[in-house]
Amino acid sequence: MSAAPRIEDAAAAPDADTPPVEVRGLVNRFGERTIHENLDLTVERGEILGVVGGSGSGKTVLLNSILGLRQADEGEVLLFGQDVRGLSESERAKLERRTGVLFQQGALFSSLTVLENVGAPLLEHTGLTRDFVDEVAAMKIAMVGLGPESHHLKPAELSGGMRKRVGLARALALDPELLFLDEPTAGLDPIGAAAFDELIRRLSESLGLTLFMITHDLDTLYAVCDKVAVLADRRVVEKATVQELEASDHPWIREYFLGPRGRAAAAGASR
Numbered sequence: 001m002s003a004a005p006r007i008e009d010a011a012a013a014p015d016a017d018t019p020p021v022e023v024r025g026l027v028n029r030f031g032e033r034t035i036h037e038n039l040d041l042t043v044e045r046g047e048i049l050g051v052v053g054g055s056g057s058g059k060t061v062l063l064n065s066i067l068g069l070r071q072a073d074e075g076e077v078l079l080f081g082q083d084v085r086g087l088s089e090s091e092r093a094k095l096e097r098r099t100g101v102l103f104q105q106g107a108l109f110s111s112l113t114v115l116e117n118v119g120a121p122l123l124e125h126t127g128l129t130r131d132f133v134d135e136v137a138a139m140k141i142a143m144v145g146l147g148p149e150s151h152h153l154k155p156a157e158l159s160g161g162m163r164k165r166v167g168l169a170r171a172l173a174l175d176p177e178l179l180f181l182d183e184p185t186a187g188l189d190p191i192g193a194a195a196f197d198e199l200i201r202r203l204s205e206s207l208g209l210t211l212f213m214i215t216h217d218l219d220t221l222y223a224v225c226d227k228v229a230v231l232a233d234r235r236v237v238e239k240a241t242v243q244e245l246e247a248s249d250h251p252w253i254r255e256y257f258l259g260p261r262g263r264a265a266a267a268g269a270s271r
């Protein structure tokens with residue numbers, strides 16, 4: 001598949017040396033509880049990064065800090081080299097156009113059709129006419145493997161896998177360079193999850209995307225991710241390939257990758 005034409009190249013002006021995401025010295029606390037302590041993480045351009053960690057290790061809080069949905073207690077988050085705090089409205093809007101997010105439940109508008117859901121960011125961020133918005137939205141829907149018969153369905157009429165695909169099409173609507181995925185395969189059966197993994201891998205390659213993906217799915221880590229960042233002990237304890245992590249002596253990483261599910265995923269990946 002060839003890359004889709006960009007809506008506005010000027011807003012995207014890629015700076016090859018600047019990592020799309022840099023988190024430095026991040027601290028997040030809730031009352032007496034410290035969730036992150038001096039957490040550092042860099043996502044390189046074009047990288048597909050999986051983010052794993054035990055339940056409650058702070059993956060969602062990290063994502064929200066990066067997206068500016070939560071104000072960290074200390075530290076800084078740079079997106080494309082820009083500190084996300086203190087941006088003007090127009091700078092923030094520009095940054096939003098360079099990023100897409102697929103939330104865990106898809107976060108679709110229940111009263112809008114598939115076509116309208118995917119077109120919503122285009123209507124909000126561009127001056128395109130309704131007809132052109134529909135045309136671009138239809139193209140994005142085709143990119144995620146759904147046909148025109150889906151255009152006029154409402155979210156309640158879709159399967160879980162279709163909802164994820166529509167959420168992905170919407171996240172791609174503005175031709176982002178950087179995509180955040182929160183548990184993309186959660187709730188899908190193994191065949192649906194494998195198909196979604198394949199879709200993510202194919203799209204990221206053809207569109208040259210950088211991906212930050214929270215996941216519990218070991219198969220996804222093996223099938224899709226270039227590197228995996230492990231959240232434990234309130235920080236990123238390792239960022240490495242799955243093969244390197246298999247050799248780690250960190251107790252949580254050993255348990256995760258060398259436990260029965262980890263071994264099964266590794267065996268599946270090498271078949």
Ligand SMILES: Nc1ncnc2c1ncn2[C@@H]1O[C@H](COP(=O)(O)OP(=O)(O)OP(=O)(O)O)[C@@H](O)[C@H]1O
Nearest residue numbers: 030031035053054055056057058059060061062216
């Ligand atoms: N608004 C909040 N107020 C108080 N505590 C919070 C709040 N949001 C998150 N926490 C706490 O911060 C910790 C990290 O939560 P987070 O949702 O980031 O974990 P997670 O790694 O995404 O977990 P899971 O894999 O179960 O989704 C948890 O202990 C959670 O209870």
